[in-house]
Amino acid sequence: MEALNNWLLTLDGFLGSSAWFPYVLLGVGLFFTLYLGFPQIRYFRQAWRVVSGKYDHSHMKGDTSHFQALTTALSGTVGTGNIGGVAFAIFLGGPAALFWMWMTAFLGMTTKFVEVTLSHKYRDRAPDGTMAGGPMYYMDKRLNMKWLAIIFAIATVISSFGTGNLPQINNIAQGMEATFGIKPILTGGVLAVILAMVILGGISRIAKVTSKVVPFMAVFYVLGALSVIALNIENLWPSFKAVFANAFTGSAAAGGFLGASFAYAFNRGVNRGLFSNEAGQGSAPIAHASARADEPVSEGLVSILEPFIDTIIICTLTGMVILCSGVWTEKFENKFQRADMVVLAGNYTDTVDADRQQLYAYLNGQDSEVKTFSGAVKVVEGQVAEGGPITVINARSVAEDVRFRLGGHPYSGLLDITNGKLEDPDVNVVGKSLVHSAELTTRAFTRGYFGDYGQYVVSIGLLLFAFSTAIAWSYYGDRAVIYLLGYKWVMPYRVLYVAGFFWASFSDTTMVWNLAAVAIVLMTLPNLFGILMLAKEMKQTVRDYWASLKD
Known part of the structure; x- marks a missing residue:
């Protein structure tokens, strides 16, 4: 698993975490925003009129209403990205990351408008009588690039697991265990059965x-x-101020948080923003293709609301809860995951400015004197007795009160460490450090009027958000399977989807997030290329829509 995780990290380094990817994603959104004259602002009211059912007619082709298509697409986007993803972005990039999530959402409103309109325009009817659509159809039928359509469809199947399936149940299981003490395998088993019951019924x-x-x-x-923001209302304005003040400089060190450079905060904010609202990824157009509408633009207008609801509203609330409560800079007792942990050579502390600067440079990929440790240390009753000196970094923070355990008991013996990684996979490490993902959000929700009961809001919210996402993504995947292999392969896909859902409930959290990061980009790049190729057609289609509406 560690080797697989390292491979995913390397691959992500060339894709979603690369320096060029955020500029491509935001660049396409900016281009269409200017080219179409800020449709996310000009057409916002019309979008609400359409989703209200004002223009719905029963004779129109499709399987769902505008509202049902919107909620299906929202169920695919409103998931772990809104609870765990925002927390992960702030954990990595500090308040500045939230600003770039907002920018991704604002420009993404236009990107989604374009991709949904074009995909709805070239949708097709599946053998079972339902509508099938998505970027692969306009790539095939309009661009005559079947090879690109096949790449996108394959990426969609992969991403249905990497985005909509594995991270969702992983976060659900993590939250249910932390809050209610329910074993992940039990959570996965029960929800896998319910998932199967829902998705077998189709759209x-x-x-x-x-x-x-x-x-x-x-x-x-x-x-x-x-309830959390209200109790910490005095921190609300400083939190908003920090988001804007750090947007172009990076986030400064605070408490256990060692700081993040502008490049790091920008990259992680855009990356997590895409994971949250999926604008440009090409997933939502598959859900919107089912809507009853004769005018493709009308369904494109509905999709403008998705990034607004998902990121501008829900992600902002999560971000303010985390920032106002202050938990993002605090260290908590936790079990260290291997992918989050590294052992450094030498003694470092986050209370000395010189050490902070060196660790900041190391964690942000800059020149630093910090080196990973290789060698052996002697451990007695869980504590390092000889060897080193060493410093354990976990979750991008200096770990405190570090103990080594084996089989639930303090470990005694020699520990071999190579390039900062423990060799013995059976030895567990516990101590105090920063936390991230759903656990960070859960900690924040206990700082409100509900006290410790606030964690139940996160657990239940995560359960509903993530499970609905898994439902929606099963539909995205089976539409891609229909395009690639035909309708007869839908049922085998659904069985495999449910099996993967169960497996991910007890797999490594960090590896799942890294798989999701890679899968997202494998869908996004072909889709962005495709909509750019059809920019002129998109502009004319919008003109025709407004002309027909006046008539």
């Missing part, structure tokens, strides 16, 4: 479930978040 059952679950879970989560 009609999926739409009915999501149209009821999404509004409820949004209200439930928003009320819980406001």
